[in-house]
Amino acid sequence: MKSNKISEWSRLDNAAKIFPANSKKSDTKVFRFACELFDTVDKQVLQQALNNTIEAFPLYRSVIKSGLFWYYFEKSRFEPVVTEENLPPCSTLYDKNNKTLLFRVMYYRKRISFEVYHALADGAGALQFFKTLIFHYITIKYKYALKDKSPVLDIEASKTQKMDDSFQKYYRDTGILQKRKSIKAFKIKGPKIPEYRMSIIEGVIPVDKILPKVKEYNTSLTVFLAAILMCSINEEIPLRLKKRLVVLSIPVNLRNYFHSQTARNFFGVINVDYDFSKGSAELREVIEALKIKFKENLTPEVMEKRINKLASLEHNLILRMIPLSIKDLVLKIANSIVDRSYTSTLSNVGVINMPSDIKPFIYSFDIFVSTNKLQACVCSFENQLRISFTSAFVSREIQRRFFKTLTDMGIPVVIESNVVDEQEVL
Amino acid sequence: MKYCNNCNVEVVGKRKLCPLCQGYLSGIKTSEEVFPRISFVYKEHSKFLKIMLLLSIIIASVSVAINILLPQRGAWSIFILGGLGSVWASIATAINKRKNIPKNIIYQVMTISVLVIIWDILMGWKGWSINYVIPLVCVFAMISMATISKVMKLHIEDYILYIIIDGLFGIVPVIFIILGFLEVLYPSLICIVTSIISLSTIIIFEDKRLIAEIKRRLHM
Numbered sequence: 001m002k003s004n005k006i007s008e009w010s011r012l013d014n015a016a017k018i019f020p021a022n023s024k025k026s027d028t029k030v031f032r033f034a035c036e037l038f039d040t041v042d043k044q045v046l047q048q049a050l051n052n053t054i055e056a057f058p059l060y061r062s063v064i065k066s067g068l069f070w071y072y073f074e075k076s077r078f079e080p081v082v083t084e085e086n087l088p089p090c091s092t093l094y095d096k097n098n099k100t101l102l103f104r105v106m107y108y109r110k111r112i113s114f115e116v117y118h119a120l121a122d123g124a125g126a127l128q129f130f131k132t133l134i135f136h137y138i139t140i141k142y143k144y145a146l147k148d149k150s151p152v153l154d155i156e157a158s159k160t161q162k163m164d165d166s167f168q169k170y171y172r173d174t175g176i177l178q179k180r181k182s183i184k185a186f187k188i189k190g191p192k193i194p195e196y197r198m199s200i201i202e203g204v205i206p207v208d209k210i211l212p213k214v215k216e217y218n219t220s221l222t223v224f225l226a227a228i229l230m231c232s233i234n235e236e237i238p239l240r241l242k243k244r245l246v247v248l249s250i251p252v253n254l255r256n257y258f259h260s261q262t263a264r265n266f267f268g269v270i271n272v273d274y275d276f277s278k279g280s281a282e283l284r285e286v287i288e289a290l291k292i293k294f295k296e297n298l299t300p301e302v303m304e305k306r307i308n309k310l311a312s313l314e315h316n317l318i319l320r321m322i323p324l325s326i327k328d329l330v331l332k333i334a335n336s337i338v339d340r341s342y343t344s345t346l347s348n349v350g351v352i353n354m355p356s357d358i359k360p361f362i363y364s365f366d367i368f369v370s371t372n373k374l375q376a377c378v379c380s381f382e383n384q385l386r387i388s389f390t391s392a393f394v395s396r397e398i399q400r401r402f403f404k405t406l407t408d409m410g411i412p413v414v415i416e417s418n419v420v421d422e423q424e425v426l
Numbered sequence: 427m428k429y430c431n432n433c434n435v436e437v438v439g440k441r442k443l444c445p446l447c448q449g450y451l452s453g454i455k456t457s458e459e460v461f462p463r464i465s466f467v468y469k470e471h472s473k474f475l476k477i478m479l480l481l482s483i484i485i486a487s488v489s490v491a492i493n494i495l496l497p498q499r500g501a502w503s504i505f506i507l508g509g510l511g512s513v514w515a516s517i518a519t520a521i522n523k524r525k526n527i528p529k530n531i532i533y534q535v536m537t538i539s540v541l542v543i544i545w546d547i548l549m550g551w552k553g554w555s556i557n558y559v560i561p562l563v564c565v566f567a568m569i570s571m572a573t574i575s576k577v578m579k580l581h582i583e584d585y586i587l588y589i590i591i592d593g594l595f596g597i598v599p600v601i602f603i604i605l606g607f608l609e610v611l612y613p614s615l616i617c618i619v620t621s622i623i624s625l626s627t628i629i630i631f632e633d634k635r636l637i638a639e640i641k642r643r644l645h646m
Contacts (some may be wrong), residue, residue, distance in 0.1 A: 006635055011640045065642070065643075067642060067645055069644070069646050070645060072642055074583075084462075086462065087464065095524055097523055097524075195466055197469070201445055396446055404433055407434040413436070414427070415437045415438065415446065417437075419439075419459070426441060426456065
């Protein structure tokens, strides 16, 4: 269909700018939200729910195009289509030679999966879309069961608020953060899974079983899990590399620090490290050390400086005038340096809430991200905490040690995983 | 659900081994898999291309070797190397941009133009590249772009930029004519006239879209 309207376009937000230059088959920069229901998913209803949802999120109709100086979103004429899951998790969404929408919605048995290209949104932003999708699906599918109730989703943001580039809004030309001292981070090595596939291992844990343990250490869930992950990684470090620090990169949702309801990117990253060659490998000690690191880093002042550091580059006229192909090259080099500065990533998306009338139809939510290393994502729904590891490596020793630490504390764990080795299957 | 006695975890799915420790699982009852099983395809590059690549390498190395043994006839093997290189450069562009045909056409025009000029220089500059090849390639590109966009029902915004680039490129022979580089005029004149018509059509009928496209592509 031909329309006579001139296509709308918009700029990529500050954080999104790094993704097109650094997306590759080994790291597609795609993340997935999934929602498991109690019944098999109905394709038609899901398609209808998707059609309703996209109306409220106009940016999701975009493709990414490249200009002479910057990438930009251009509204496309593609219609999103629901498909049965037939791709490996987090497959490529952005390919500069093959324009497609920057998200996909799939279903498999009782699961609805929603994959997003990171330039479009971060976890908290994409979650708005996904919650709306699930909300529509359930209200359409179970309209008889819900007929006396009128559930309302807790997203009040207007279309403009969702399209908001909050990096621009909160940018002030203040002093920038001094350079972080460079540290040698331990790098996980080992054979990788062919075809750039990832192994996904998710641990399902009852919230009421893990929280008392977290309280026992007098800390937060994120610190608790980060410390266990660091200790599990430490066990894998060969003796000759013990001097290397274990560095975890932790994405932070800036919406918690600045008022914003954007459905796009608005996150920052902090790095926390621990030196096992100097400190004790005792979990309690690691937790105590991490508590201090988190406290130092997670203040509104540090966050603001971090926003300004990135945004000041974008506001620099000379840098803006450099052609895109050179920017791409610089961003690739910068990314490979940043990549070397951390060992692994832990991302806690937090509690996912749904209207109370909708909750009974949902079994669980989970989230995971593409990676060419090892990455953990955490989220919870009702009494179910899910820790999802994605990994490019064949070896699953770190994941095994991580969950072993939890089960040794008496916390029950159920493992869900994808099949990357056919020999493991009956 | 199956259970791993080693890791003390329950395991979802129809598994024989524990996904964590690869040990045998206990228990008989299985549950449904959470992810669909997607087998590895081990995608092979086209065998034809592989054979062609090997053949090219054989021809190139053998001809260089013979040339070194029999140097009386001059350095003819350079032309063989150049020819093979040109073909592969063109194929590489075509494969890389295969999903975006208008873009592919533009890249081909540029690749071919550069290659023929190099060839013309290597062969002692007879001027055939700018007399014939470049103008005709340009015209051919403009005609095929117009046809393909109609046949494939492409949206104007998907190819407007490439038509403009090709149109501007097609006007370059004006410079050659003014500077008196050309001995044969008619291919260049055809090319210039076609370019002017094609550019004017876009500017007259799609002015708003063109301005919007320029704004998008050039925003800082």
